[in-house]
Amino acid sequence: MRSRTIPMREVHVWELPVRVYHWVNALCVVALCITGYIIGKPLAFMKGTEAYYNYWFGTVRFVHFVAAFLFFFNFVFRIYWGFAGNEFARWYNFIPLKRSQWKEIMDVIKVDILQLTHKRIDSIGHNALASLIYFITFLIFLLQCLTGFGMYSAMSKAFLPKLFAWVVPLLGGDMQARQLHHILMWGFIVFALVHVYLVFYHDYIERRGVTSSMIGGWKFIEEDVVERHDLQEESQKS
């Protein structure tokens, strides 16, 4: 039997709202990508029947719209939590304004992407590169909400979609909005592929229990990293 005796501490990284956001978001993205792809390219599997007896395509679109509303409000909540949550959920993690964040981005590229050197990446929450990618996905979320609700506004009298009515004319028309919406869908798919792979990768390499951390909220972090983090926090307070 192989075992390790590296001293580890358990750290509560992801609060419950973050975890709920994550899984609601995951569910919505999967539902939206599947229904969205079908809406863009429906299968014509029914023949020799009349419209009166069927409504499956309407149902697919309904699921897409309901998931879109859920996705939108979940996204709005996450932005709020970026100002209310703990230090790992805060907005400043996601926008690399500090030199140290850029240094870590370069380190992550060297260590995890290109695998040129062995070096431990010390971040307890997201590493700086992951955070930057999440920030970019937030921008894609935003664009997807804008184009989606923009197109939806033409067939809705509800207050919220009407707020997005300016988007379509800005882009030049529904054709352009639909095309952008469709291209961005592939951004979600590619992100999901890489995201799931990298969770496996980090769990495998770093052995910090990152996969289950999004279920239970706790991560195993090397003791010296935690101690250094606490010291930094104290020095910032004083």
Place this chain on the structure above:
Amino acid sequence: MEKRPTFYEEVTSDGVPRRDFLKFCTAMAALLGLESSGIGQIVKALETKPRLPVIWFHFQECTCCSESFIRSSHPAVADIVLNKISLDYQETLMAASGFQAEAAYKAVMEKFPGEYIVMVEGSIPTEDEAFCCIGGRSALQILEEAVKNAKAVVAWGNCASAGCVQAASPNPTGAKPVHKVISGKPVINVQGCPPIADVMVGVVVHLLTFDRIPQLDALNRPKSFYSRRVHDTCYRRANFDAGLFVESFDDEGAKRGYCLYKMGCKGPVTYNSCGIIKWNDSTSYPIQSGHGCIGCSEAGFWDNGPFYQHLPSVAGFGIETTADKIGIGLGVLTAAGIAGHAIVTNVRKHKEIANEPESGSSSDNT
């Protein structure tokens, strides 16, 4: 100043009976979406107001807007329409030519400053103004001069509203729609290639009756005709919701009148009233005759083709490369990248595991 005959006086003197005149007013009120009291307003306006002085220009276009306009559908209305507005200058229809023609439109500008309407068919070249010249002056010069004292500008059709085919990539003449080359005047974009005749007449009647421009959407199209998508007013819509699609123009679905969505119908992204007013005396419209909508009342519809493909091609990736093809390519590339990365990771990991001590062994071994 001499009193100008009213519109009503003009048409009755031409032998149009009052009955036809009232029929026309009723049809227009219905078309404009007015309540029944609106009919009276239209009648009164046409009885009391003189004809609308109009200068109608043709720039880079095919004259299909004029052709559509003179085929407006209601009985006896075709005549009324032609007489209703004083087409003081209309290059296709006027008898005058050369010096007389020039004199005609100059006279309108001098006699009715602030009153006349400029109607434009066609886009305006900006790459080199010489691409479109009339009487030795460029389209831009002519338009700018005419618009200066105009009351409003009506842009007929896709060319004048969005550039249409001339502005399609690569747009060699630098064609621009009217609203992009003039400023300071309200522009009504009466979209379509061509616009529906009754819509064109409806806009003119609105201008005449209410003496102000109709309510416009964000792309300056009159809301009464362009606020709903062809898709939302399509009689085949039930087939869309039911998921019944035509897959080729000769399949069973086509015979049963299923939805043309998969044949590239642009109805879901096109705002127009084809599904309600229809064409040629409300006989039919493209979807009713089994062909998808090509989206002719939308900006850039040529560049969002092909017409028979649901998703437009993505510029720069060759013909018929849709977002989906690029997406799938990207997905495959990503999967390949992941696989490569996973292999490298495992090689590295195996070395690490091999170097780890067995449990229970002394820490010296590390």
